[in-house]
Amino acid sequence: MTILVITGTGTEVGKTIVTSAVAATAVEAGRSVAVLKPAQTGVRPDERGDADEVARFAGAVTTLELARYPEPLAPATAARRARLAPVRPHEVAEAAAKLATEHDLVLVEGAGGLLVRFDDEGGTLADAARLLDAPVLVVASAGLGTLNTTELTARELRRRGLNFPGVVIGSWPNEPDLASRCNLADLPVVAGAPLLGAMPEGAGVLDPADFRAGAPSWLAPRLGGGWDAVAFSAGYAS
Template structure:
């Protein structure tokens, strides 16, 4: 199984959601980050956080120092990015070895992953992968989520579910209403609600808490 995790933007909780999905998956699991930006060599990146939380195998294919879209960061660094097709080939080869391959995107769905304009949407399409969308809990998320879901459906991809990331302990009215409004306006189920700040807890506590964050409509 190949699962692509995207988000409605940066900072919505993709990495913690990816770790939760990895901790929940059965069998052998590997998490792939095609492009990591904004992290210097030796610094902790998203895959390191996933490994710390879920304890699964991880791989980062490209790392760039500037906190920018991958194609922009690569241009500033004077390097060429692998094409989406090359990323896809690497991911497919991993799917021959692992029961589940989870691909964490960078930013949102249409962020460019290579110098040819290829996006995470193109990658998900080429892989025929299931796609989960991580969304912010609060004001503005309905519009951002509907746009992301519409872009997926325009390509013939039906999202497998939404994950609300970093929901505050004391949610404001928008965060409370969005839990019901998101599936109503998108016709996509909310499969998990992740509390804020769980990315900082110990692995044993994280893994033990994961089942309680997912709903009855969660992916098998």
């Protein structure tokens, strides 16, 4: 993979932490990494955005935002309300392709879910991924309700003919409930794709050095790590 698009099944599912872990693992392996955030919403000009957070955790990565909007809304809505230009899918694809000429790996982190609109014409992260012909990694939550949103996202990716390598759980609870434990078996079934990792609860508050040390153990070999879905799931079998 030269370009990997990272989306979520919704908001606050752990996309930035997963992006950080993938970036940190690649950097540790000696790869040059760039992180592209097409549209950052809900932050002021002087605040740290998601790409900055990835750099804080992962270390030596190139970061690029295409647009920043102050209100925590879908990018198209935030752009319209701020009277600023929206981001277009072709701009995302062009920026990612340019970064790919200078880096071994480019991570494109979306906003919210796959079909969140970038512009009023309905352009989405899925459209950018299609233009790039890039795989789309899905970040899902662990607990009740995740099966429906994960399956809907997976179906849409396949309907569009997009490469879908698998699912990463954005935050695995320290004390998983019954739904979370059962979802370890059910998520790959509804997604039609394997589990490729699980971020431990609290990963986002770790010291960056501890985060970098732990990141490879949270991701499957497909993403450069050593996480084993079968062994992990077996530990929670009941």
